[in-house]
Amino acid sequence: MQMLFGSSVGKKIAMAATGLILVLFVIVHLIGNTSIFAGPDGINAYAAALHSMGPIVWLFRLVMLAVFLLHIWLGLKLTLENKLARPVGYAQKQNIRTSYAAQIMIYSGLVLLLFTIYHLLHFTVRVTNPEISHFVDAAGRLDVYAMVVLSFQKFFITLTYVIAMVFLLLHLSHGIGSMFQSSGLNNARTLPTIQAAGKWIAIVLLVGYIAIPISIFVGIVKL
Numbered sequence: 001m002q003m004l005f006g007s008s009v010g011k012k013i014a015m016a017a018t019g020l021i022l023v024l025f026v027i028v029h030l031i032g033n034t035s036i037f038a039g040p041d042g043i044n045a046y047a048a049a050l051h052s053m054g055p056i057v058w059l060f061r062l063v064m065l066a067v068f069l070l071h072i073w074l075g076l077k078l079t080l081e082n083k084l085a086r087p088v089g090y091a092q093k094q095n096i097r098t099s100y101a102a103q104i105m106i107y108s109g110l111v112l113l114l115f116t117i118y119h120l121l122h123f124t125v126r127v128t129n130p131e132i133s134h135f136v137d138a139a140g141r142l143d144v145y146a147m148v149v150l151s152f153q154k155f156f157i158t159l160t161y162v163i164a165m166v167f168l169l170l171h172l173s174h175g176i177g178s179m180f181q182s183s184g185l186n187n188a189r190t191l192p193t194i195q196a197a198g199k200w201i202a203i204v205l206l207v208g209y210i211a212i213p214i215s216i217f218v219g220i221v222k223l
């Protein structure tokens with residue numbers, strides 16, 4: 001452990017590896033969530049298929065939780081180390097080639113942590129809105145469609161998700177590009193392309209994710 005995460009380079013590589021796993025999860029999760037546009041049979045069948053995997057689902061959840069916690073711990077540690085390396089701020093700070101998204105990585109990350117806790121309580125543990133979260137459809141499956149649609153018909157839930165997805169955009173628009181930088185997989189020639197690709201992936205994810213609450217809120221997707 002100490003050997004792996006003791007050096008700053010080791011931490012950055014682990015940060016990139018855990019970040020990559022989380023980005024892949026976010027991509028696959030969005031693809032799965034788009035089954036809401038296929039109606040109740042789409043998303044309810046998808047959720048039932050996932051739930052029926054029993055122990056595999058739990059193993060996956062535990063691995064993802066470990067990856068998520070490691071990513072957060074490394075992020076906090078690296079931020080602290082950077083601060084300690086420069087305890088007195090620059091008299092006049094000039095961020096050369098540093099974007100706003102890059103400067104607020106730790107804050108966008110912490111907002112995503114809060115969002116994830118809320119999101120799990122909302123749709124997985126189903127305790128924030130129990131009155132709409134335990135219906136069963138005609139086929140006897142958990143009615144995830146009704147739960148999601150009735151949730152996003154509420155203004156503040158939709159607003160919370162849309163704001164959280166903007167933070168996801170900010171976090172990933174810098175994070176995807178810096179993954180390659182940390183692991184040394186880029187060079188001066190490929191850097192601009194990788195950074196641009198990272199931004200575009202983040203934008204596609206934002207549009208894909210907010211399409212769900214917004215199309216429900218405006219009534220395109222309904223019960």
Ligand code: HEM
Nearest residue numbers: 029033047061116119123124144148161168209210212213
């Ligand atoms: C509009 C945006 C989103 C919607 C509509 C959505 C929808 C859902 C739904 C319906 C579930 C429950 C699935 C089930 O029990 O079968 C779920 C679980 C989950 N979501 Fe999301 N999600 C969104 C965004 C996100 C984002 C951005 C993340 C990551 C930061 C995320 C992470 C998770 C996790 C970790 C679970 C638990 C998976 C499990 O049960 O093992 N979601 N989501």
